[in-house]
Amino acid sequence: MTAQASTFDPASATIAIVTYNRSGLLTRLLDSIVQMDPKPGHVVVIDNASSDDTTEVVEGFRDRLGATLVYRRMERNTGGSGGFSEGMRVAHELGSEWIWLMDDDVEVIPDGLAKMGKWAPRFKSIQGRRYDYDGSEFYWQYRLSIPFGIPIPFAPAGFDSSGYREMNSGCFEGMFIHRDIVEQVGLPDPRFFIYWDDSVYGWLASRRTTAVIVNEFVLRRTREIRQWDMGIRHLNASSDAYRYYIMRNRAYIRHYFKQHGAYRPVRFWLGSGLTFVKELIRLVFVERKVRGTSNLFRGIRDGRKIAKDASWRPMPPLTAAASEGQPAL
Structure with a gap:
């Protein structure tokens, strides 16, 4: 299913960033947000107990972003999973209609939010595209083979005239998701710490709505990674x-x-x-x-x-946690 048509308001979106001891990369990302047009209503920075000058860097942007800045410093390193879970929780509590998740090693294309907002009236779980460090087009494996529980490496990379492909996975480096889906699925599971958390969350979201990757370049990686x-x-x-x-x-x-x-x-x-x-x-x-x-x-x-843990339980939907008077985490 798709969302009912409506006008996208950039101020209803929150960018939620997770960072850990990479203040130089975080600076580049925050600089790119300063250059954005339009800008989001809020920027949430989740600091996984960094030991560098991350706090000072963030505070230096408080009056420059053109958006309300919320800074949360965790007491310990909770990994990307814990950071994104907290970032989504904070964004949801701020009343954000849209939550745009990203790591600290990317920068936002100036009109990135406008590009994502163009699709917001039609879909509620959206993944944009990004350029790699060298400027090449990054290919993200957007479909999972559910029986095998692994990405499908040969899923088509091209787009037809529709400009999107349906996906059943997710990537927290750029996931753009509506609060309705967050309330139904719940928060990302911090127990993963790192890896597979976004794939599972994207799959859960795709069970609630039509999830898509769109042919819009909205991010650029700023950290070089060795590749084969x-x-x-x-x-x-x-x-x-x-x-x-x-x-x-x-x-x-x-x-x-x-x-x-x-x-x-x-x-x-x-x-x-x-x-x-x-x-x-x-x-x-x-x-x-x-x-x-x-x-x-x-x-x-x-x-x-x-x-083998018989006591294991999934993350609860936010609606259920609220109705039962339980914390979401």
Whole structure:
């Protein structure tokens, strides 16, 4: 289904940024927001307990943004998952109709909000496109194979005259989502810490509304990442922490799929195996090393414990949490 036609008001949108010890990159992003036309009504910065000068940088933009700035410094590093969960919570409490999520290593194209707003009357979960660090067009794997629980790498990259493609995934680097969907789905699950959290959230959103990726370039990456050029696709470098959570968080995906009747044990197990192999390829061909596999095995081990946790519950819808008098987190 699509949203009923209405006029998009830029002031009804909030940009929610998650940052951690990257004040230089955050400065570039905030500078780009200063240059935006139109601007959002609010900018929320979630600081994951940075130890650099992030607080001073943010405060230096308070009178320059042309939007109301809300700064939240977490007591500890909650990862991207915890940061986006808190950012979405704050934006929702501000009364935002639209929430635009992004990491600190991008900058916004000046008319980016206008481009997203053009689609807002039709859809309630929207992903824009972005340029990579070198100016090339970044390809994001916007469709998941639900039985396998992995992205489909050969989903078509082009767009027809409609200017959009339906998606069943999500990326917190640019997710533009309406508060109605946030209330139905709930907040992003902070237990992921990093990785797979946005894919699962995008999938949950696509079960509530027609989710789309649109042919609009609205962001540009500002951090260079080592890549293996595979021709049509690129494989980015990773880290030991990512390797651990990539495998561990398969257990959370399993829980969510089971909760919604989408879990297919054999195919999901094969999807986990393919994920493991992909990370080995990333180690050897992108990072050019063999050390790091222990983090994959640690993730698998800890994921088994999570999978067996009978007390596990999904994140509640905000509407349900409010009606029961419970906090959303």
